[in-house]
Amino acid sequence: MTQNEIKLNHGQFLAAAERAEWKPQDIARRATVAEIFAREAALEVDFGSGDGAFILAMARRFPERNFLGIERMSGRVEKTCRAAARGDIENVRIVRLESLYTAQWLLPVGSASVVHIGFPDPWPKRHHHPRRLFQDEFMVALHQVVAAGGEVRIKTDDQPYFLWIEKVLERAKGFKRITWEEEADYPKTDFEAHFLAQGLAIYRARLRKV
Ligand SMILES: C[S@@+](CC[C@H](N)C(=O)[O-])C[C@H]1O[C@@H](n2cnc3c(N)ncnc32)[C@H](O)[C@@H]1O
Structure with missing residues (x-):
């Protein structure tokens, strides 16, 4: 049990967990940052x-920044x-x-200073490729959501999918590819830690909105 579990009684813990989930009042319009967070701060978005x-x-x-995760599986949302x-x-x-719906219709325009898409x-399967997140329409939606000068950071262990992603990125308008020298202590995603432990290669791409 952590210090905070000891500090919070069960009701307070449940209330804090409930506060961490953003339940949009209206999914048919773009939200404002004030509807998502209690304070204004640089926003980073993690899709999936x-x-x-x-x-x-x-x-x-980075306690001075706000972080929004988008995840379609309820168990994972609850766990986080x-x-x-x-x-x-x-x-x-x-x-x-x-993810696509949220970027296209819900997130405030120009709000994200950094977008992360990990694994x-x-x-x-070829007939499932239309289900891949990286499609031209997703890049158009991302371009709207990312702030001027903001970034998109992508990682995958899957080389065929990375080649597909690179083609989508080449076609995308309004972004340029920049180098990404990752810091050793930059947080790892769960999947990244898993693949690194197996000695697998990680492919990555970093874009800046221009
Ligand atoms: C392979 S996992 C990677 C999770 C995490 N980013 C990591 O690197 O550890 C992909 C995650 O994206 C979520 N996901 C997949 N497609 C999604 C979509 N279209 N919208 C929202 N979440 C999605 C899955 O439920 C899953 O949790």
Whole structure:
């Protein structure tokens, strides 16, 4: 049991976990940052945040920034929100929605200083390729959501999917590819830690909005 679990009674813990989940009032219009977070701060968005290890580590490391995770699986959303409450991390919100829809219709325009996309599902079968997150329409939606001069950071272990992503990135308008020298202590995602432990290569791309 952590210090914070001891500090919070069960009701307070549940309330903190509930606060960490962003439930949009209206999914038919773009939200404002004020509807998501109690304070204005630079926003970083993690599409497909999974069990939340990366977004929670980033939020701990950069308490002055706001972090929004988008994840469609309810169990993973709940796990991340409970971990945020346990860790007393107040600068994280998780929304249980689909990534493309959220970027196209819900996130405030020009709001994200950094977008992270770690290990998106590769959908290896050819007839499943239309389900891949990286499509031209996703890049158009990202361009709207990313702030002027903001960044997109992508990682995958799947080489065929990375080649596909690179083609999508080449076609995307309004971004330029920049180098990404990763810091050794930059937080790892759950999938990244898993693949690194197996000695697998990690492919990455970093873009700047121009
Ligand atoms: C392979 S996992 C990677 C999780 C995390 N980013 C990491 O690197 O550890 C992909 C995650 O994206 C979520 N996901 C896949 N497609 C999604 C979509 N269209 N919208 C929202 N979440 C999605 C999955 O539920 C899963 O949690």
